[in-house]
Amino acid sequence: MSGFLSQFGEALPFFAQGVVITLELTILGAALSVVISFIFGLMALSQSVGVRFVSRVFVEFFRGTSLLVQMFWLFFALPLAGIQLVPVATGVIALGLNYGAYGSEVVRGGINAIPRAQWEATIALNMGRVQRMRRVILPQAVVGMIPPFGNWLIQLLKGTALVSLIGLADLTFETQAFRDATGNTVVAFTGALIIYFILAQIFAVLMSLLERRSKASIGQPMERRALGGLGWRLGGSEAA
Amino acid sequence: MIWDWNFALNEALPQMLGAFLKVTLLATILGSVVAMVLGLILALLRRSRIQLISRPTGWFIEFVRSTPLLVQLLFLFLVLPRVGITLPAFTIGIIGLGVHYATYTSEVYRAGIDGVPKGQWEAATALSLPPRRKWQDVILPQAIRNVLPALGNYVISMFKETPYLLAITVLDMVAIAKNIGSLNFKYLETFTIAGLIFLAASYPAAVLMRKLEIRLGH
Amino acid sequence: MVTEPTTNGNTTGKGQSAPDKMVRFDKVVKRFGDLVVLRELDFEVAPAEHVTLIGPSGSGKTTILRLLMTLEKINDGYIWVDGEPLWHMDQGGKLVPANEKYLRRMRPKMGMVFQQFNLFPNMKVLRNVTEAPIYSLGMSKDEAVQRGREILELVGLSDKVDSYPSQLSGGQQQRVAIARALAMNPKILLLDEVTSALDPELVAEVLNVLRDIAHTTEITILCVTHEMQFAKDISHRVMMFDHGQIVEYGPPEKIFSDPEHDRTKSFLRAVLEAR
Ligand SMILES: Nc1ncnc2c1ncn2[C@@H]1O[C@H](COP(=O)(O)OP(=O)(O)OP(=O)(O)O)[C@@H](O)[C@H]1O
Ligand SMILES: [Mg+2]
Numbered sequence: 256m257s258g259f260l261s262q263f264g265e266a267l268p269f270f271a272q273g274v275v276i277t278l279e280l281t282i283l284g285a286a287l288s289v290v291i292s293f294i295f296g297l298m299a300l301s302q303s304v305g306v307r308f309v310s311r312v313f314v315e316f317f318r319g320t321s322l323l324v325q326m327f328w329l330f331f332a333l334p335l336a337g338i339q340l341v342p343v344a345t346g347v348i349a350l351g352l353n354y355g356a357y358g359s360e361v362v363r364g365g366i367n368a369i370p371r372a373q374w375e376a377t378i379a380l381n382m383g384r385v386q387r388m389r390r391v392i393l394p395q396a397v398v399g400m401i402p403p404f405g406n407w408l409i410q411l412l413k414g415t416a417l418v419s420l421i422g423l424a425d426l427t428f429e430t431q432a433f434r435d436a437t438g439n440t441v442v443a444f445t446g447a448l449i450i451y452f453i454l455a456q457i458f459a460v461l462m463s464l465l466e467r468r469s470k471a472s473i474g475q476p477m478e479r480r481a482l483g484g485l486g487w488r489l490g491g492s493e494a495a
Numbered sequence: 496m497i498w499d500w501n502f503a504l505n506e507a508l509p510q511m512l513g514a515f516l517k518v519t520l521l522a523t524i525l526g527s528v529v530a531m532v533l534g535l536i537l538a539l540l541r542r543s544r545i546q547l548i549s550r551p552t553g554w555f556i557e558f559v560r561s562t563p564l565l566v567q568l569l570f571l572f573l574v575l576p577r578v579g580i581t582l583p584a585f586t587i588g589i590i591g592l593g594v595h596y597a598t599y600t601s602e603v604y605r606a607g608i609d610g611v612p613k614g615q616w617e618a619a620t621a622l623s624l625p626p627r628r629k630w631q632d633v634i635l636p637q638a639i640r641n642v643l644p645a646l647g648n649y650v651i652s653m654f655k656e657t658p659y660l661l662a663i664t665v666l667d668m669v670a671i672a673k674n675i676g677s678l679n680f681k682y683l684e685t686f687t688i689a690g691l692i693f694l695a696a697s698y699p700a701a702v703l704m705r706k707l708e709i710r711l712g713h
Numbered sequence: 714m715v716t717e718p719t720t721n722g723n724t725t726g727k728g729q730s731a732p733d734k735m736v737r738f739d740k741v742v743k744r745f746g747d748l749v750v751l752r753e754l755d756f757e758v759a760p761a762e763h764v765t766l767i768g769p770s771g772s773g774k775t776t777i778l779r780l781l782m783t784l785e786k787i788n789d790g791y792i793w794v795d796g797e798p799l800w801h802m803d804q805g806g807k808l809v810p811a812n813e814k815y816l817r818r819m820r821p822k823m824g825m826v827f828q829q830f831n832l833f834p835n836m837k838v839l840r841n842v843t844e845a846p847i848y849s850l851g852m853s854k855d856e857a858v859q860r861g862r863e864i865l866e867l868v869g870l871s872d873k874v875d876s877y878p879s880q881l882s883g884g885q886q887q888r889v890a891i892a893r894a895l896a897m898n899p900k901i902l903l904l905d906e907v908t909s910a911l912d913p914e915l916v917a918e919v920l921n922v923l924r925d926i927a928h929t930t931e932i933t934i935l936c937v938t939h940e941m942q943f944a945k946d947i948s949h950r951v952m953m954f955d956h957g958q959i960v961e962y963g964p965p966e967k968i969f970s971d972p973e974h975d976r977t978k979s980f981l982r983a984v985l986e987a988r
Contacts, residue, residue, distance in 0.1 A: 315694075315698055315701075316694065318697075318701070319693060319694035319697045319698045319701070320655075320689075320690035320691070320693045320694050321655040321656070321658055321669070321689075321690070321693050322655070322656075323656075323658045323659065323669060324658065324669055324672075324686060324689045324690045324693060325690065327669065327672075327673065327682075327686050327689075328682075328686040328687065328689075328690060331673070331676060331682035331686060332676075332682040332683040332685075332686045332687065335497070335680060335682055335683045336683060372827065372829055372831045373831060373833065375782075375784050375827070375831065376827065376831040376832075376833070378782070378783065378784060378820070379782050379784070379820075379823070379824070379825040379827075379894070380844070380845035380849060380893070380897060381817055381820040381821050381845060381849045381850075381897070382844075382845060382848065382849050383817070383848075383849065386848045386849065390833075390836075390844060390848065391833050391835070391836075391844075394835040395833075395834060395835050398835075409560075409561055412563075413561070413562065413563040413564065414563075415563075416563035416564075416565040416566055417565060417659075419565070420565075420661075420662060427563065427565060427566055427569075430566070430569075431569070434573070440573045440574055440577060441574055441577060444566065444569060444570040444573060444574060445570070445574075447566050447570075448558075448562045448566055448567070448570060451561065451562040451563055451566065452558055452561050452562050455561030455562070456561065459561075472835070473834055473835035473877070474834055474835065474837070474876075474877025474878065474879045474880065475834070475879060
């Protein structure tokens with residue numbers, strides 16, 4: 256055991272470097288995918304058939320083609336068409352598009368879950384379309400979106416491991432580098448899995464804090480339940 | 496832009512379709528079987544009244560769910576031989592996919608089981624059915640029927656993650672795309688075809704699951 | 714059966730406004746698919762008049778209020794509000810279907826209180842009341858807040874301005890909803906069974922507020938209710954509907970104690986028995 260710990264200590268510099276890149280990709284990828292989620296989620300609710308169609312095609316396309324294929328396409332094929340992206344951008348864009356496509360369904364579902372009566376109340380108060388969305392519908396809908404977005408954040412964190420396959424030095428990449436340097440396979444991969452697990456738990460706790468805050472901000476009573484941690488997101492519907 | 500139709504249709508497509516059928520689809524099918532069976536076992540263990548069983552099962556599920564499939568595959572591929580287990584890469588891939596997705600399907604089963612109305616449990620008890628009959632004839636058929644679309648959606652997800660197997664030297668369709676693309680820089684053709692094949696297979700399947708969902712009245 | 718009831722003889726013709734009327738339905742038709750809910754319905758409501766609509770379930774009472782609030786589209790005929798067509802706009806002397814811009818100009822004339830309150834759960838009480846005046850009427854924030862507080866005081870909720878709707882009782886929520894509608898300063902108040910979602914002991918506080926408003930303001934009221942005593946207290950006129958047609962109408966004393974029609978009699982008997 257002490258052997259494992261001291262070897263784990265040796266691996267720490269590798270892990271530390273990798274974690275930085277992994278977090279960077281997770282955060283940037285999440286930011287991009289949230290933006291994309293809202294754009295295409297709102298488009299899916301447009302009154303115009305054309306706009307809805309565009310959103311549908313986007314969502315089905317990026318859900319239907321594998322994340323790894325999208326990443327490889329951006330990394331290997333796009334330069335041949337004359338567009339060269341820096342590797343981090345490749346990773347972020349692929350993650351953002353893929354998870355954004357799923358996220359737009361979350362946005363759409365969240366908005367659709369707001370009762371019709373709320374829309375009618377905004378009409379009776381003569382609100383405009385933008386105001387209605389911004390002040391009444393979205394603030395309520397966002398609360399319902401946070402748990403599924405929390406699931407997606409964990410999925411996205413896991414998805415970042417793929418960037419090691421296009422040469423980005425994330426946690427997975429550094430894990431392999433450490434193994435190649437020392438031959439210590441068990442420590443390398445056990446350590447990596449544990450670190451990913453801890454990161455996921457941290458994100459889970461943060462998201463459940465956010466959920467509680469946002470619930471409080473719309474006056475929903477706080478539930479007295481354990482924060483985050485093991486099993487808090489069980490039952491979420493996700494599919495990577 | 497340079498798009499070589501001749502290469503795309505006559506070289507890339509046939510080779511990639513071959514790998515798609517022999518590796519990608521096969522891995523999806525076998526991985527799904529593992530995930531469905533193991534997932535059910537995990538779900539039942541998780542429900543166990545003995546905490547020494549249900550707790551660790553819960554931890555295992557949570558751990559596997561929150562760590563990347565890619566790293567799990569590498570772990571199995573590189574660590575198993577160290578402990579004296581040598582298996583073909585493809586088999587390891589099936590195990591990796593199956594175990595990873597079993598942790599998802601176990602939650603689906605659990606939701607399905609919890610969704611069986613209380614009256615059904617009480618009726619089974621009132622008829623004093625032995626536990627085995629109760630589960631096999633009453634609870635599980637209803638539970639599984641209700642969660643079929645959710646299970647199907649995980650199969651589709653797994654299907655799109657089979658290319659991760661290329662990291663452990665399995666020559667799936669995407670690995671082939673990468674290889675023949677690298678020969679003379681024809682990645683544009685090969686990866687575009689790869690994406691379209693995934694789309695052509697997963698989109699109809701997803702539509703089917705949505706239909707099923709509606710039919711089952713979700 | 715009375716087909717063209719008006720309060721002062723029927724002189725206004727089709728497609729014309731009635732300047733001295735606050736609301737005028739002119740051969741209004743409303744269908745849901747094959748179901749004709751309103752069949753060429755005519756009636757008028759004078760400014761500051763309080764009209765209660767009664768009638769069996771499905772007779773079209775809610776539909777009338779929802780047409781006025783523009784929550785349902787009209788199929789045929791005209792509705793005039795305050796001398797202007799509601800669902801049509803004048804284009805070179807011809808009435809054409811209204812666009813959203815025109816509807817937005819007309820809507821502030823009406824305020825509606827819903828059966829289920831429909832407060833915005835994400836806003837505190839005061840914001841619920843000031844939101845629309847600020848962002849839809851363009852009132853200044855200070856003015857809206859000041860007015861909001863006044864109106865909340867009127868409905869007896871001064872101490873709840875900083876609560877969220879979820880922290881209030883049903884009766885309090887409904888009073889906020891009334892304040893929210895009044896804050897828009899509408900000419901017409903539409904009340905659709907505003908107490909029927911409330912526990913019995915909370916009904917009185919809401920009705921008292923409404924009685925106050927009815928007796929102290931110049932607002933026109935169209936009200937659907939099963940609270941017969943309340944209807945008697947506030948209405949100038951009661952209209953009995955069945956199948957989207959007016960069966961009879963008159964002052965509440967007359968309709969409630971001495972109705973002409975059998976359908977009114979049996980309806981009133983049923984309502985009384987249900988109490
Ligand atoms: N959105 C709709 N789609 C289809 N039918 C509808 C719709 N809204 C109302 N209806 C039908 O129109 C008829 C009149 O409904 P309305 O709600 O106006 O009746 P009401 O007099 O308010 O009844 P209640 O006393 O039950 O509230 C009913 O038969 C109802 O089923
Ligand atoms: Mg009604």
